[in-house]
Amino acid sequence: MRWNFMTFASSRQNAEHDQSNTPKAPPLAGPSPVGSPSAAFATTSQDAPIRLHPAATEDPLPARMREHVTVVFAAGQIDETATACARLLKGYNSSAFLWTTLGACHAHRRAFNDALTCFNRARELAPTAPDAYAGMAGVYVQQGKPDAAESHFRTTIGLDPSNVVALNNFANFLTGCGRSDEAAALLKSAMGHAPGNAIVVYNLANALRQLGNTAEAKRYYAQALSLQPDLPEARFNYGQLLCSDQEFEAAAPQFDRLVEANPDDDRARAYKLHIMAKLNDFGWVQEYQAHRRHLGLRGTAVAPFTTLAMEDNPDLLRVRTQAYADTVIIPPLRKPADPIRPASRPERLRIGYFSADFHCHATMFLLGGVLRAHDTSRFDIHAFSYGPQRDDAQRALVQNSVGHFHEAFGLSDQALVDLAKAQNLDIAVDLKGYTGRSRSSIFAQRLAPVQISYLGYPGTMGSPSIDYLITDSVVSPAGTERHFEESLIRMPHSYQPNDPERKVAPRQFTRSDCGLPEDGFIFCCFNNSYKITPREFDIWMPLLTEVEGSVLWLLSSGPASEANLRREAEARGVAAERLVFADRMTQDEHLARQKVADLFLDTFAVNAHTTGSDALWAGLPVLTLPGQQFAARVGASLLNAVNLPELIATDEADYKARALHLAQDPSALMALRSKLNVNRRTAPLFDAKSYTRSLEDAFDAVFDHWKADQPKTHVTVSAAPQPRKAGRAGKKVPFAAA
Numbered sequence: 001m002r003w004n005f006m007t008f009a010s011s012r013q014n015a016e017h018d019q020s021n022t023p024k025a026p027p028l029a030g031p032s033p034v035g036s037p038s039a040a041f042a043t044t045s046q047d048a049p050i051r052l053h054p055a056a057t058e059d060p061l062p063a064r065m066r067e068h069v070t071v072v073f074a075a076g077q078i079d080e081t082a083t084a085c086a087r088l089l090k091g092y093n094s095s096a097f098l099w100t101t102l103g104a105c106h107a108h109r110r111a112f113n114d115a116l117t118c119f120n121r122a123r124e125l126a127p128t129a130p131d132a133y134a135g136m137a138g139v140y141v142q143q144g145k146p147d148a149a150e151s152h153f154r155t156t157i158g159l160d161p162s163n164v165v166a167l168n169n170f171a172n173f174l175t176g177c178g179r180s181d182e183a184a185a186l187l188k189s190a191m192g193h194a195p196g197n198a199i200v201v202y203n204l205a206n207a208l209r210q211l212g213n214t215a216e217a218k219r220y221y222a223q224a225l226s227l228q229p230d231l232p233e234a235r236f237n238y239g240q241l242l243c244s245d246q247e248f249e250a251a252a253p254q255f256d257r258l259v260e261a262n263p264d265d266d267r268a269r270a271y272k273l274h275i276m277a278k279l280n281d282f283g284w285v286q287e288y289q290a291h292r293r294h295l296g297l298r299g300t301a302v303a304p305f306t307t308l309a310m311e312d313n314p315d316l317l318r319v320r321t322q323a324y325a326d327t328v329i330i331p332p333l334r335k336p337a338d339p340i341r342p343a344s345r346p347e348r349l350r351i352g353y354f355s356a357d358f359h360c361h362a363t364m365f366l367l368g369g370v371l372r373a374h375d376t377s378r379f380d381i382h383a384f385s386y387g388p389q390r391d392d393a394q395r396a397l398v399q400n401s402v403g404h405f406h407e408a409f410g411l412s413d414q415a416l417v418d419l420a421k422a423q424n425l426d427i428a429v430d431l432k433g434y435t436g437r438s439r440s441s442i443f444a445q446r447l448a449p450v451q452i453s454y455l456g457y458p459g460t461m462g463s464p465s466i467d468y469l470i471t472d473s474v475v476s477p478a479g480t481e482r483h484f485e486e487s488l489i490r491m492p493h494s495y496q497p498n499d500p501e502r503k504v505a506p507r508q509f510t511r512s513d514c515g516l517p518e519d520g521f522i523f524c525c526f527n528n529s530y531k532i533t534p535r536e537f538d539i540w541m542p543l544l545t546e547v548e549g550s551v552l553w554l555l556s557s558g559p560a561s562e563a564n565l566r567r568e569a570e571a572r573g574v575a576a577e578r579l580v581f582a583d584r585m586t587q588d589e590h591l592a593r594q595k596v597a598d599l600f601l602d603t604f605a606v607n608a609h610t611t612g613s614d615a616l617w618a619g620l621p622v623l624t625l626p627g628q629q630f631a632a633r634v635g636a637s638l639l640n641a642v643n644l645p646e647l648i649a650t651d652e653a654d655y656k657a658r659a660l661h662l663a664q665d666p667s668a669l670m671a672l673r674s675k676l677n678v679n680r681r682t683a684p685l686f687d688a689k690s691y692t693r694s695l696e697d698a699f700d701a702v703f704d705h706w707k708a709d710q711p712k713t714h715v716t717v718s719a720a721p722q723p724r725k726a727g728r729a730g731k732k733v734p735f736a737a738a
Contacts, residue, residue, distance in 0.1 A: 060128075061088065061095040069101055078108050096126035103135050112139050128158040134166055141173055146414075164194045172203055175346070178412030180210040198228035200334035205234070209241060212388050217241060228651060232258055236268060243271070244436060248278045249560050251359075267293050270302035272724045277309060277530040278557065278566040284310070285534060296320040301327045304434050304459065309531050309606040313482040314459075314629040321462035321486065324434070329463045339449045341707050348380040350449060350701060352425040353402075354439035355456070356387030360587065362610035363431055363456055364394040369499035369688025371401035375696060382423055384408050386416060387437055413442050420447040427699055430466065433457020440466075449706050453486060455496070458609065458631040460484040467712055468702055470695075471495045473638040475630050483629070487712040491700045492719035493684035494641035496612050496634070497695070500686045505592040514596055515580055519664045520549030524597035524620070525610050526582070529557035530604040532565070539656050540601060541572035547663045553597055595617040598669060599662055607635035616642055616680060621672050622658055625649040641685035644676060684719070694719060 060067070065088060073081040082105035085098045092098060098629060104120030116139055135154040140149035148192045153170040155164065167190035174183040185202040190417045194200060205220035221238035224231060239254030254274045258268035269291060276284035288295075288310050296302035302322040304317065332563075351374075357363045374381050383398055399405045404423070408416050416439065420428065428448035433456045443451050443465045453461050461469070462485050465674040469476075469486040472495040474588035476488055508514035512519055523543065525532065532554075544550050556562060566576035582593070591614055594600075601606050604613040608615070612635055615622050623636030636648045648657035662669045680686055697715045705712065 001401040015354070050373075057128060059095050059097045061092045066097055069098070072225050073101060073104070073509070078105050079467075081105050082109075085242060085502075089511055094125055096122040096129060096132070099125065100131045100135060103132070107135060107139050110142070112143055115139050117500060128159055130156040130166060133159065134169070137173075138169070143457035144451055145639055146173075146177060163194045164190045164200060167193075168200050168203060171207065175203070175210060176208050176209075178410050178415050179730050180410065181613060183207040184211065187344075196227055198224045198231055198234070201227060202231060202237075206237065209237070214241060214245060215596040218245075219587075232261070232263070232265075232268075236271075239268075239271060243278075244277065246558075248275050248558070251275055252279070264296065264300065266291075266300040266302050269394070270306040273310065273703075274530065276304040277533070278528075278561070280529055280532060280557070280561045280568070282564070282568060289507075292316075296323055303468070304462075306458070308459070308592065308629075308631055309603075310535065312605040312627040312629050312632045314480070317487070317629055318456060318460055318462060321434075321460055323462075325462035325485075329441050329461075329465055331444050331465075341709060345700070345703065345707065347374075347424065348378055349426045350380045350382065350424060351446075351699060352382040352384060352420060352423065352428045352429055354384045354386070354420075354428065354442075354447075356385070356439070357403075357431065357456075358383055358385040358387065358393045358398045359390040360392045361394065364398065365499060365502060365587065366453065366497050366610055366613065367431070367499075368394065368401075369501065369673055370497045370692045371398060371499075372499075372693060373689045373692035374401075375692075376403060379699070380404075380698060382406060382425065383415065386411065386439055395454065412469070413439060417442050417445045417447065424441055426450065427452060428456050430461075431456045433459075434462060450658070450702050452489070452597055452702070458484060458606075458634060459629065468715075470698070471630065472637055472714070474626075474640050475633040481714060488714045489702065490714070490716045491691075492635040492694050492717055495639075496609070496613065496638065496685075497691045498617070498686045502617060503593070504586040504618060505586070505590045505699070507589060508590050509593040509596050511596055512554070514582065516553060516596065517549070518550060520551060521547050521599075522551055522597045523599055523601050523659070523663070524553040524555055524615075525601045525603065526553075526555045526615070527603050527606075527608050528611075529555070529561050531606045533603070533605065534568075534603075535599070535652075536603050537565075537568055537572065539652060539659075541569055541574045541657060543659055543663070544569075544574050545580055546660060549579050550663060551580050552601075553580045553582060572719070587703060588662050590614070591618045594620045599623060599659060600637045601659060604632060606631040608638075609634050612638050613685070615702055617686065619677050619680070621656065621662070621669070621676055623647050623649065623662075625655045629725055638685060642676070643679050643681045644672075646672070690719070 022532040024659065063458035069081060069084055072084060075562035082102060085105065087104040089098050090096065093451065099118045099122035103115045103122065106118060116136060119132040119135045119139070126132070133152045137149045137156060140152060150173070153166065153173060157170060162167065165188050171183040171186040171190070174180070174186065184204060184207040185201055187207060190197070190200045191204065193462055200516060201220050202224035205217045207225060208220060209217040219239065221234055224234045225238065226525060235254050235258055239251045242251035242254065252272070255268045255272035258265055259272055261699045273284045276552065292311065295307065297319065302320065304324055305322070339378045353361065371381065382404040383402045384406045389407065389409055404687055405421060405658045408419060411419065425448035427450045428443065429452045430440055430443060433453055435442060435456050440461065446465070450468070451466050452468045452470060453466045460483060464485065466486050468489050468490045469484055470491060472493065475495060476484070476490065481488060516522060523540065540552060544552060554565070562581050566579055569579055570576055594615055595618055597620055599618050600608070600622040602612065602622055603628055604625055607624055608622065612622050616638060621644070622635060622639065624639060624647065626633045627634040640643060641645050647658070649658055694717050699713065701715050701717070
């Protein structure tokens with residue numbers, strides 16, 4: 001992160017020099033996590049010439065010398081500037097300008113104590129000039145001293161209330177502290193002084209986005225780009241926000257422009273490719289192949305989720321993910337103190353689940369049964385909700401099921417860390433991973449002795465801050481351990497829990513209700529559009545050709561996606577109308593309508609996850625082909641846990657042959673559906689209580705490893721039920737080191 005350690009500018013000068021006085025908006029700490037905007041700090045150092053505060057006109061340093069120092073510093077020549085200041089101070093020791101500039105040089109080199117010494121000397125010489133106070137505020141931010149930083153920001157603004165640079169930087173500090181409402185007010189004040197300052201407008205958009213005001217945030221991002229089109233962070237964050245709001249067609253040009261301006265911007269290219277995949281523009285294949293070897297590996301890391309469906313290559317995925325983790329999950333300046341290991345297991349292990357999705361969301365459709373079934377005599381369950389507050393049935397389920405529901409929306413990372421640490425957790429569980437609204441960086445500060453990645457992201461986190469990943473022997477069979485940074489916890493059946501109390505709407509859907517033909521076989525795939533690639537289409541379209549009257553029923557992802565898929569069908573000799581698109585509806589009705597379909601065709605590199613369980617719970621058979629990476633083996637895990645191995649294909653030819661057989665043999669399909677209808681009530685996949693006992697056994701196992709100061713190891717949890725006594729500490733749990 002670069003911080004502006006010098007303001008040196010009055011608001012009038014900033015207003016006159018808006019375009020020259022705005023940087024290229026460096027990110028705070030590498031690529032922004034998904035859904036997290038990065039701020040730009042308005043600066044006059046390096047990116048633009050220093051402009052002196054009016055109080056500096058009384059400085060004893062001659063104007064020509066000030067100008068020389070200014071030019072060298074603005075050119076980014078920090079060492080040369082420091083040398084010049086040290087030399088000039090021999091003759092002009094009472095120059096506040098020189099002391100402030102030298103302090104800024106030390107701060108840029110992270111010599112913070114030397115910087116503070118210089119800034120303090122400048123403050124003594126010019127106590128009413130704001131520049132030294134602004135520099136000190138920046139240093140205190142870097143040192144993790146928010147109270148001191150805020151005090152010096154306020155002093156700076158008190159001395160120069162219309163200083164746009166100081167207002168902007170203070171606002172960014174407040175946004176980082178989770179005080180985005182205060183930040184937005186400051187930035188609007190700054191806009192009043194400098195309405196043409198693109199950096200201020202951009203940061204106002206960031207603050208509004210953090211507040212959940214996405215409509216207004218988009219308006220200000222667009223305004224910032226109209227003022228300064230070459231502001232890459234504004235364009236990137238604008239594109240991200242459009243993606244979050246499912247406005248992919250509007251987002252695409254933002255990333256196109258970023259890649260055109262900088263072909264080496266892998267972060268933007270990854271988003272561009274992901275949007276192409278979301279819109280089913282299969283042109284992404286050629287572009288991905290041209291860049292795959294270096295994408296995310298040459299200095300600009302990429303969010304792993306953006307390329308997950310583009311290649312089933314777990315070795316490459318781990319390398320990319322580790323590169324991303326190195327830029328996003330930043331270790332704290334001070335290593336957290338090691339927690340004291342207890343002599344025995346606490347009566348109740350304190351488990352903390354962290355998510356932005358404690359509402360009607362795919363993760364909660366799966367996890368709800370676990371939260372209800374936890375043994376509260378042995379486990380004290382905490383939920384930390386940092387997503388927007390929503391009033392729905394799933395949120396109520398969570399609030400009624402856990403012992404402690406912590407509302408954390410709007411909290412800064414540090415405030416969330418402080419809240420979590422105050423609960424003295426034994427195990428912290430990240431339910432998001434690298435997905436939307438991720439805050440996985442907080443785990444670098446060690447929220448609990450044991451930290452686990454679970455359910456939200458299907459793969460390694462690539463970070464030593466995560467100790468374990470919950471998986472199973474199908475998605476992560478023996479021999480795949482090298483694909484993961486974490487030690488593996490292998491659950492007995494499937495890693496995925498399910499809630500057997502999920503409601504299916506009583507409505508009996510007909511084919512006509514769904515826009516489907518009255519006759520003919522209905523192949524179905526309700527997976528997210530980005531998972532559908534040419535590889536699947538090259539099998540699915542011949543199936544439609546060979547099964548007369550059949551159709552493919554897909555979930556609509558908008559007009560552009562539908563048009564692209566219809567065009568791809570026609571290119572393979574299939575009439576466009578044989579693709580039928582389903583509109584989105586409530587979860588219970590979506591489950592009910594799936595009974596109309598005959599066979600769910602899974603995708604390959606990224607299988608159906610919650611979507612697959614949806615289909616099975618609704619009684620719809622799912623045909624899958626397992627691949628290599630975690631995300632490509634989930635379908636097989638689900639089918640194994642529901643005792644339907646006959647729906648797991650061995651290769652593409654077998655996948656097509658099994659689909660063709662079921663489409664042409666009604667009795668075979670009927671027998672399969674009957675078996676599924678029995679198994680979904682008796683098989684392990686939908687047995688939330690047994691699953692929760694196994695999960696609790698896993699928690700006990702890894703906590704015991706830590707308590708005994710044993711090195712981490714892979715753990716395989718047994719399915720054998722164990723009798724329990726409430727509050728029994730130190731109980732042996734059924735697991736074996738893998």
